Amino acid sequence: MNSKLIGNPAHVRKLTAGALRLQSSKIANRSLCTLLTTTDASAVPESVVINEDSSGSFAKIHSLPSIVYRDFPFPGNVGIVPTQPRDAVDVTSDSLSSQSTNRQSQLAVYVENLKRELQGFELEVHACPTLLRSEFSSLFPNKGFANGPLSVVTFSRKTKNDMKFWSLEVENERTAVFRDLISAAVQSVNFLNEHGYWADFIDPYSGKPYYSPATSDTLTESDERMCHFNFVIKDMVCYKVILHRDFGFNVIVGVLFTNAPSQSEPLQLIAGH
Incomplete structure (x- = not known):
């Protein structure tokens, strides 16, 4: 970094904030990718993807579609209680x-x-x-x-x-x-x-x-x-x-x-x- 840029403190603060936001965005994206690839899809909760716009700020938040649990297939994570077969009664x-x-x-x-x-x-x-x-x-x-x-x-x-x-x-x-x-x-x-x-x-x-x-x-x-x-x-x-x-x-x-x-x-x- 040259001395000209260092001499302008306001510009330094702007660059530093932008770099921090960019770094946070990258960390969030890497964490999300790790979660999706390593977690059983039957137990993944609702997740969000954070996208960064061209200015480097967090501009958009998109919700992932709700994951359907195998044991709770109905809306609101409602499932069916399994029943045990019973012997027929004469x-x-x-x-x-x-x-x-x-x-x-x-x-x-x-x-x-x-x-x-x-x-x-x-x-x-x-x-x-x-x-x-x-x-x-x-x-x-x-x-x-x-x-x-x-x-x-x-x-x-x-x-x-x-x-x-x-x-x-x-x-x-x-x-x-x-x-x-x-x-x-x-x-x-x-x-x-x-x-x-x-x-x-x-x-x-x-x-x-x-x-x-x-x-x-x-x-x-x-x-x-x-x-x-x-x-x-x-x-x-x-x-x-x-x-x-x-x-x-x-x-x-x-x-x-x-x-x-x-x-x-x-x-x-x-x-x-």
């Missing part, structure tokens, strides 16, 4: 399994209630032969006993009193046993219904079907037809009384009819309570 299988479990639970409740109600009763299951069905068809005229199985279940409760005599004590015991008999028979009918069988029993008070429509026919415990089920009917001249082979006259008997086969599991469970 809804039908789960539903059937749940229904089966519920049914088993219901049957277990019926069994427990049935066992509780049958305590104190002796039960016997009889397969009703075809020749005998006509003798009971008048009790249930709408059931068509001529076709399919027909079984009879007898409920026997040993009593404290001799039932061939009458007294207030005998009458009170009979009423109490009738109440227990109805409860046991109702639970038995419900249990058989749950297994898909029809069932009904004879109301001990009236001798008529408990659920089915009443007819003119009745079946009392002293009816001669009870002899088909291992009972003996004794004629006491003025009246008849039932005789049990083990309990003698100290007995009250109930009867249930069902279309369940005598060897079916529900009836065997009832008989073996």
Whole structure:
């Protein structure tokens, strides 16, 4: 630099400022080039390019187009949350399994209630032969006993009193046993219904079907037809009384009819309570 230029301080300051701006511009451009060549394009942020005009000053600033991130392709760097594949759920299988479990639970409740109600009763299951069905068809005229199985279940409760005599004590015991008999028979009918069988029993008070429509026919415990089920009917001249082979006259008997086969599991469970 010659002495003439040095002698003019204002000119020196102008040259120095211009040189500094030029040097800064070069450094900025080199830094930007290094950034673009060394940085993964998927993670480059928005950048700017600084151009220098002919006077050496920073005259224009241009923004680079926004870089699209691979994981955030939408405007505003919004991405999609990846989802993990899930195993297919067999809804039908789960539903059937749940229904089966519920049914088993219901049957277990019926069994427990049935066992509780049958305590104190002796039960016997009889397969009703075809020749005998006509003798009971008048009790249930709408059931068509001529076709399919027909079984009879007898409920026997040993009593404290001799039932061939009458007294207030005998009458009170009979009423109490009738109440227990109805409860046991109702639970038995419900249990058989749950297994898909029809069932009904004879109301001990009236001798008529408990659920089915009443007819003119009745079946009392002293009816001669009870002899088909291992009972003996004794004629006491003025009246008849039932005789049990083990309990003698100290007995009250109930009867249930069902279309369940005598060897079916529900009836065997009832008989073996």
